[in-house]
Amino acid sequence: MDNTTPPQPFKRIFGDANDSTTLAQRVVEQLRALIMEGALPPEYQLPNEPDLATALNVSRSTVRSALTILEQGGFIQRRWGVGTFIAKSPPTYNNLSINSGVTQLIRSSGAEPGHTEFLMVTRPASEHVANRLSIEPGAPVVVLERVRLANQRIVVFCLDILPQALFQNSTGMIPLAEIEEYIRENQSMYTFIRERLGKEIHHGIAWIRPLTAEAYLAEKLAIPRGSSVLHLEQVDFSVDEEPLALTDEYYVPDAFTFYIYRSS
Amino acid sequence: MDNTTPPQPFKRIFGDANDSTTLAQRVVEQLRALIMEGALPPEYQLPNEPDLATALNVSRSTVRSALTILEQGGFIQRRWGVGTFIAKSPPTYNNLSINSGVTQLIRSSGAEPGHTEFLMVTRPASEHVANRLSIEPGAPVVVLERVRLANQRIVVFCLDILPQALFQNSTGMIPLAEIEEYIRENQSMYTFIRERLGKEIHHGIAWIRPLTAEAYLAEKLAIPRGSSVLHLEQVDFSVDEEPLALTDEYYVPDAFTFYIYRSS
DNA sequence: TCGGCTTAGATGTCTGACAACGACGCATTA
DNA sequence: TAATGCGTCGTTGTCAGACATCTAAGCCGA
Numbered sequence: 001m002d003n004t005t006p007p008q009p010f011k012r013i014f015g016d017a018n019d020s021t022t023l024a025q026r027v028v029e030q031l032r033a034l035i036m037e038g039a040l041p042p043e044y045q046l047p048n049e050p051d052l053a054t055a056l057n058v059s060r061s062t063v064r065s066a067l068t069i070l071e072q073g074g075f076i077q078r079r080w081g082v083g084t085f086i087a088k089s090p091p092t093y094n095n096l097s098i099n100s101g102v103t104q105l106i107r108s109s110g111a112e113p114g115h116t117e118f119l120m121v122t123r124p125a126s127e128h129v130a131n132r133l134s135i136e137p138g139a140p141v142v143v144l145e146r147v148r149l150a151n152q153r154i155v156v157f158c159l160d161i162l163p164q165a166l167f168q169n170s171t172g173m174i175p176l177a178e179i180e181e182y183i184r185e186n187q188s189m190y191t192f193i194r195e196r197l198g199k200e201i202h203h204g205i206a207w208i209r210p211l212t213a214e215a216y217l218a219e220k221l222a223i224p225r226g227s228s229v230l231h232l233e234q235v236d237f238s239v240d241e242e243p244l245a246l247t248d249e250y251y252v253p254d255a256f257t258f259y260i261y262r263s264s
Numbered sequence: 265m266d267n268t269t270p271p272q273p274f275k276r277i278f279g280d281a282n283d284s285t286t287l288a289q290r291v292v293e294q295l296r297a298l299i300m301e302g303a304l305p306p307e308y309q310l311p312n313e314p315d316l317a318t319a320l321n322v323s324r325s326t327v328r329s330a331l332t333i334l335e336q337g338g339f340i341q342r343r344w345g346v347g348t349f350i351a352k353s354p355p356t357y358n359n360l361s362i363n364s365g366v367t368q369l370i371r372s373s374g375a376e377p378g379h380t381e382f383l384m385v386t387r388p389a390s391e392h393v394a395n396r397l398s399i400e401p402g403a404p405v406v407v408l409e410r411v412r413l414a415n416q417r418i419v420v421f422c423l424d425i426l427p428q429a430l431f432q433n434s435t436g437m438i439p440l441a442e443i444e445e446y447i448r449e450n451q452s453m454y455t456f457i458r459e460r461l462g463k464e465i466h467h468g469i470a471w472i473r474p475l476t477a478e479a480y481l482a483e484k485l486a487i488p489r490g491s492s493v494l495h496l497e498q499v500d501f502s503v504d505e506e507p508l509a510l511t512d513e514y515y516v517p518d519a520f521t522f523y524i525y526r527s528s
Numbered sequence: 529t530c531g532g533c534t535t536a537g538a539t540g541t542c543t544g545a546c547a548a549c550g551a552c553g554c555a556t557t558a
Numbered sequence: 559t560a561a562t563g564c565g566t567c568g569t570t571g572t573c574a575g576a577c578a579t580c581t582a583a584g585c586c587g588a
Contacts, residue, residue: 048568048569049569059542073527080550082570084569098528205523207521207523208494208523209521210474228493240343241352260360261468263466264468312537325573344580345581346538
């Protein structure tokens, strides 16, 4: 109806990039970014598929493949014979179906991320950890423990656990101090895995459950003992299902509003 | 590797059906069912796309469209130049990304569903409810309240809230008693909406948070006061984003293990 | 024994065409 | 006048065939 505001910053996509990702995937990423940053408003009707294809410099099949993925994720809605529209309320970063890190979650809520109690150690993997990461019990893992802040306020207690074997560089082991420095600066485990280890996180599986804060956790989160916190235990995988990281996150109640898009 | 066990009950798909769904969607449903009931085991390599297309009696583009959707949902994994495989651990019904009802959730855990405290009333919508359902505050809604059992054990307290306007039949209003009888028998709100109202639930959006059980809830769930319960508030939509039902679910801690597939 | 080349088979992309659907306008009819 | 039916047009869905690109595996030679 109010399609009178036509912003269309569709960028041409070049196939020469040795991105190792597929063309359709790059189209998805571009459109998803445009939607999530609000450049394409809700209910806005996209150009039809042939036009979109030429605008993006790809074929219609590639565009259709990308649109199928976006539709499945709840970003757009397609109506046969009518057109393709941005969803009424497309997913945001507090949508659990999107595997964004805590840093991005905090930023998207309009707050500035920070941390206290930054701690990084190496220790042998427990039975449970080893099982989740598909490594041998007792194999060394790097543990990163953080209490994380949004605008100075404690919102989540994080535990990132990675197999030490991941940090094997061609020249040997990356020193812990270097990792620590990087993360202190960029605040993100995800970007470290991608930029320094050259591994791409393809998807994650998160177990979710409520938990009653006992003494230790209550102190970490600075909440009354006995409060209900949300526990998110997540394993992140590479594209070929190799476990890259195990993450334990304990969220202060009502710090964020999480939701999930459930397709029938 | 161990593709020596080749089960292939792919059924030919006929286009003559006036299903109103697309062909690709029907392919998705068939394959998803085969995967979830275990007919296609994890890591099993599917036939290549042209063969699958002829087996299903559709074109390769349709198959590819379906496979894209299944891949996005974590059911299969495609490797360029290699083949298409069932995922190592494909989603099950306790995956929150799949919009299955509580009945199916209980059944899939191997338990027999039941209920106590079955209660059905009509009342005016509160501000919050009206907002969620996109109706006027004070408009009548049908409320279904159930304490639900898995093998006689209390697992969840459910509140289903539907706009009364939905029950307007061509011959007038469907009597509450008839609805009640149907649900007592089939135990499922979802199938009622589909079979009796002719509306199809296309997707849902669920807000998830931990909650401390106060006196009322503790009694309903027969747990100690102060326990942490999981609260799932969900709105189900039709394909054109019309809100059909609002559902409040309060889960007994550790009754189910929920997880989420998070794609990056 | 190792390394590079070739080849076969799979998914990814492109092109062009037609089918099916939905909104809209218009003429017809009660 | 208002409701109804029909045709047109634009869009998404499906089909067909071809080629590109990637992977794994086998072959061959150094």
